[in-house]
Amino acid sequence: MERIIEEIREDLSRRIAVAADRLADRTLTEDPAYAALLGRAELRERIHHNLRQAVEGLVRSSRGLPVELADARATGTLRAEQGLPLTSLLRTYRHGGRLLWHTLTEAVAAHDRAALPRLLPSATVLWDVLDQMTDAVTESYRRTEAAHTDRDRERRAALLDVLLDGAAATDGPTASEAADRLGLPERGRFAVVVAASGGSGTTAGPPERPGAPSAPRVLWRIRADGETGLVDLGHHPLESVRELLAPLGVRAGVSPVVGAPAELAGAHRLAALALRTAPESGGPSTALLDERLPAALVAAQAELAGRLRQVVLGPVLALPAEDRRTLLTTLGTWLTCQGSTTYAAQRLYCHRNTVSNRLRRLEQLTGRSLSDPRHVVELALAHAAVLQRGAAQPATRPAAPAPRVSPTPAGTARRSPRRPA
Template sequence: MERIVEEIREDLDRRIALAADRLTDRTLAREPAWAVPLGRAGVRERIRLVLRRILDGLVGACRGEPVDVADARAAGAERAGRGLPLDPLRRTYREGARLVWQCLTEAVAVHDRSALARLPAGPDALWDVVDRLTDAASEAYHRAGAEREDGERERRAALLDALLDGPGAAGADPEPALAAAVRLGLPERGRFAVVALAPPRPGTAGPGGPGGAADGAAGVADAPRVLWRVRADGETGVAELGHHPLESLRVLLAPLPVRAGISPVVASPAELAGARRLAALALRVAPTAPAGSGAALLDERLPAALVAADPELAARLREVVLGPVLALPGQEARVLLTTLGTWLACQGSTTYAAQRLYCHRNTVSNRLRRLEQLTGRTLSDPAHVVELALAHAALAHAPAAPRAKAGPPPADPAAGGGGPTPGGTARRSPRSPG
């Protein structure tokens, strides 16, 4: 076959050039983006080279030589780098193979019809060459695409870090954060919030899925756009709220088995670093349900966040205000602290607290009087109630050893304690786990 091709080389080159023109027109009609930035002449030259490589591969295959796939690999990698789909390239190889076979048989017939019998039996060898070329192009395309995606993830992670780890303080230069926001597709002014997630429990995954983060709203229709950043200590999301209320983030997270803290709304990407710190603080005081999930809006849990923000001061508050109670035997201390927490959750109603605790109203009154005697604070004095409420909130953030002295910490008042809760008597999260 090699001798036949050499004898008709001039005619074959002319036919392949004409075939390249036809295939170029067809290809650009389907995929005009290929002409950017090559132009029609550049695309035609690429297609002519494809046809030549198919013919050369066919001739080499008849001699038992391997197919040269270097150009196919380069073409696949180039398309991935430009973000073009792979299928049009594969189609070009297939259509090119038909044209090459047509050019070859026509040129041989004109030169010496009897030589047609010396061509490969059927186009099987031709399609084997095409398969090798398309496989090489596909492999290079997917490898380059994966590298491109990795680079894009790293770039986006760096931009999110610039937003989340920036100064975020009044008077700080906002330009780095604003530049990062623009590159992430975020507006310079708007409504933003930050979501901080605790590390997922084994066998579960956060919004970003196992091993990676994904933008979007986890399949929820008409939800805020959230850009997720995965770190070793948990996931952090930058939410562009738009017209959505802050509560929509809690709705978005409700189906997921994660604890979350949600910052207040900020108006500029330059404020997101500060919002991240507030979201992390909200996470520290997020409710803990049996399923290990729950989302806390910082503004709904400010007293608890206040004591959580300064562990040393919180420890002092516990000692000064509740020290005598914590010094009691474990069960006695636990009963008094649970009664206090329930009474606070019921907005100072002894009757409602008794319903939640499944005991008589007088029992609650007696426990509260005992607590007043031990602490030296009176529940009829608003200032004393504030001290007791903050000290009780500080119990949730006590180190393990001091808590063991008084037994397990009281239940989170926001999560309820059983029994009826009349409307308006306790401020509950609309999405508190139950």
């Protein structure tokens, strides 16, 4: 094979130059990506060089030498950095390979048609050379593309940190600049989502996880303690965030709506607070802060929450586990049912009188009356504090006796502010 190439080298060189012209014209006509990136002279020169490299690779392989692939790797790196699609690059390489074989057979036939049978065994060698060059281009392209993706992800994460943490370096971008680089409007409707780690859903994903076409855009920042999402609501209601998160199967807290990127750091803190109000038991849930404000007040003050549990519900927490669970569940259900004993009984699958008896016992133990709105507020907040603590535990030290409600006159039943059934 090497001997044939040497005999036709001058003619083959002329034919390869013509082939490079033809392939450059075809590529610029058929592939807009190339046409937008390269001029004809530059493209033609690169194609001409690659065709000659393939011929030299054929000669080296016939000698048992490895194919030189440095140029192919350099091409893959360059085109990835320029943003040329890999499909465009590989298509040109495939066209070049077929064109080179056709050019080679024409040159051999013009020199000595009887030598054509000697050329056929070289077809396998040539295609192997072309495969090696294509593989080298592809590997280099993908490695460069992956490196760019990692850098882009790091840059995006840093920009999200500026917005979500409000901690930009002295020479770093401001919140407004970070928002602009992320494609966010200067004024709009934004919210922040904080999803707990260790949920049943995935906590690893792309930095931008688009939902349905009609869903808000979410930019995700993945951290060891979970995911934080910056939501560009646009015209969507805040409630749409709950629908967006439902398929992910995670516990999450959602901030109120804010109107400017500079307010996102505060929204991030409020979303984390909202997450603390979402119960860890009971499966995935999404807590919107504005729907959990009493619980959020308790969550924001851990020391006061502990004191509230002890002072208001201390005697209940000191009961045996089953009694404690029964009374706390009844109180929570009664509060959820907006003070309706009848509705609470239906949810608890017991008689209305059973619920009334449990509530009277709760009043006696706590010294709080369910007919006094101030006492109801105390009991509701204390109950929220118990839920956030987790499973209710017996009090380690009995609380000071709570003031008792004045006795009800004989013959008069104590009434709680329960909704008429």
